[in-house]
Structures are given as C-alpha cells and as structure tokens.
Amino acid sequence: MARYSHLRQVKEIENWQNVVFSDDKWLNANHTVNRSWTDKTTASTTKVPVGKGSRLIICHAGTINEFVEGSGGTGDYHEEMNGKEFTEWFTSMLCSFPEPSIIIMDNVPYHSMQIDKPPAQSQEEADMVAWPQKNGVDANINMLKAELVRLLKENQPTTIRYFIDIIALEHGHRDIRLPPYHCGYNAIELMWAQIKGYAARRNTEPPFTTSKMLKILEEACKHVTKGVWEKIFFME
Incomplete structure (x- = not known):
C-alpha cells in the first residue's frame, strides 16, 4: 500500500523541473577500488590501510537538471547522523530552492521525527x-x-505528522516519502553510485584522509552535467 500511495502521488506531478531528489550517504576515507592485480611482491601490494578509515556523511539534493546549488553538505562524524544535524541541513537546503518544489526523500529515523x-x-x-x-x-x-x-x-493520532514535513510546508514546499525498501525510486541513488565509483578510482594513493576524500567528492560533483542527470532520471 505504501508503494501504491507513493506511485499515485508521483503520477500526479505535472512539472518535474521542480522535483528535488534528496538523500544522504556515508563514504569512508579508505574507499577505493576493491580489486587490483598483484604479483605477490611488496611493490605490487595495495597501499590502502586496513579498515574503512574515518567516515564522511554527505547530504545533497538534485533535480532533473543538476545538483541544487547550495544544498551540498558534508561532515566528518564519529557518530551516526541524527535528527538535529539533518534538520539543520534540510532547512538550509530549502532556502536554496527558487520556487515551490516537491522533495523526494526516504524514511530513515532522523528524517521521520514525529510531532507529539x-x-x-x-x-x-x-x-x-x-x-x-x-x-x-x-x-x-x-x-x-x-x-x-x-x-x-x-x-x-489518525495522521502522523513529521517535523521535516512541517518545515517544508513552512517554506512553501512539500515532500513525497519513498515506500519502505524502495530507495530505487529515488533518482539520486544512481547518482551516488556514479560519484562513489569516481571517488574509488581516484583514491588509490596515500594519504587516505577525509579532507582528501572531500576534495575528490567535490571534483566528482562538478563532473555531473545536465546530460548525466537527464540520463539517470529518464532511466528511472
């Protein structure tokens, strides 16, 4: 029923130019290609440290045309993302939208803090x-x-109310939540896959730090053109 409800809401969208795909991902400083050739000598062994390394949490949003300017946010966290951090980013992101928009987002706990x-x-x-x-x-x-x-x-309560939904409405926007276990309905998921692949291919030499990974991520986002977004969107 959650899937049917989501698809009905999506079918009612008339202007896809104002649809924003929002998501957050984790990326480790040691994220790299997971296969390499070796002749079992020291010179040919991997230079990547054991373990995942420090973790970056990346929040971003994009439309059919591009990443939303000013919506990107990255932090170096030792703990899990929480409702306070996400709400601050989400509110800041809303201010980047030039006109009323529909935000596609999932239902992880820190997106779904209930009112009362x-x-x-x-x-x-x-x-x-x-x-x-x-x-x-x-x-x-x-x-x-x-x-x-x-x-x-x-x-x-007959209707569940979420803090994020109210914040969106206060800024003149609304969100459509994904059905559980259907993240594939969010076009930005495929964009993340491309960006993480780009980062892995370029993160093969020391130092393996979050600051270096952040630079790679910024570079990866710059390579995302309108054509890339359109290809992913229409494939969806």
Whole structure:
C-alpha cells in the first residue's frame, strides 16, 4: 500500500523541473577500488590501510537538471547522523530552492521525527500518563499499565505528522516519502553510485584522509552535467 500511495502521488506531478531528489550517504576515507592485480611482491601490494578509515556523511539534493546549488553538505562524524544535524541541513537546503518544489526523500529515523509522538509501551508509566493528559484524555498514575496501553491505542493520532514535513510546508514546499525498501525510486541513488565509483578510482594513493576524500567528492560533483542527470532520471 505504501508503494501504491507513493506511485499515485508521483503520477500526479505535472512539472518535474521542480522535483528535488534528496538523500544522504556515508563514504569512508579508505574507499577505493576493491580489486587490483598483484604479483605477490611488496611493490605490487595495495597501499590502502586496513579498515574503512574515518567516515564522511554527505547530504545533497538534485533535480532533473543538476545538483541544487547550495544544498551540498558534508561532515566528518564519529557518530551516526541524527535528527538535529539533518534538520539543520534540510532547512538550509530549502532556502536554496527558487520556487515551490516537491522533495523526494526516504524514511530513515532522523528524517521521520514525529510531532507529539505517543509513548511506546516500554516507556515509563509517567510518560504514558502525561501524553493522554496533554491531549485532553483522562489518565492518572494510579491506573494499571494495561489501562494506559489501551488509552494510548484508542487515542492514537489518525495522521502522523513529521517535523521535516512541517518545515517544508513552512517554506512553501512539500515532500513525497519513498515506500519502505524502495530507495530505487529515488533518482539520486544512481547518482551516488556514479560519484562513489569516481571517488574509488581516484583514491588509490596515500594519504587516505577525509579532507582528501572531500576534495575528490567535490571534483566528482562538478563532473555531473545536465546530460548525466537527464540520463539517470529518464532511466528511472
């Protein structure tokens, strides 16, 4: 049903010039071609250090014509991407759009932070009491947990609201979310494959650092022309 819903929304798009494909990827400093010839001598062995190395997180967006100017963002993170980092980038990206746009994006957790999300059954009873009370439902700490669980189920919001969706609407845009496990519906995924391949072929000599990888990525993005975008888009 999620797939059908997504495809119905996509079929209603009239102007694909204003559709933006958004995504974020991880790329390691040691990312390189994974095969090489060797004659088993020291001179012919790989120069790439063992392991993946430091990790870059790349956020970008593109249209049928090009990457959206000013939407690229890259960080060197030791932890996972989180909602705060993504929301800051997403808000900045929206300011790059010259006119109302439709943003295609996936549903990873930091894209999908809910507004007024009901507590889970595993949370503290105090939280399970506070949420119904805040929403005008009679609840108190003396109730059994089973009663609180029933209250939560009976008063679940009919529509899930996401912070990112609201931010997009406030800036005059809207987003269409991909169905689960269908990232192939996002044209930028094929663009990432080309860019990562370009980076791997040029990252074969020391130093293997995030700063060097960032320069390679910037170079790779410059090689992405309108023709490349159109080829990927129409292949989709």
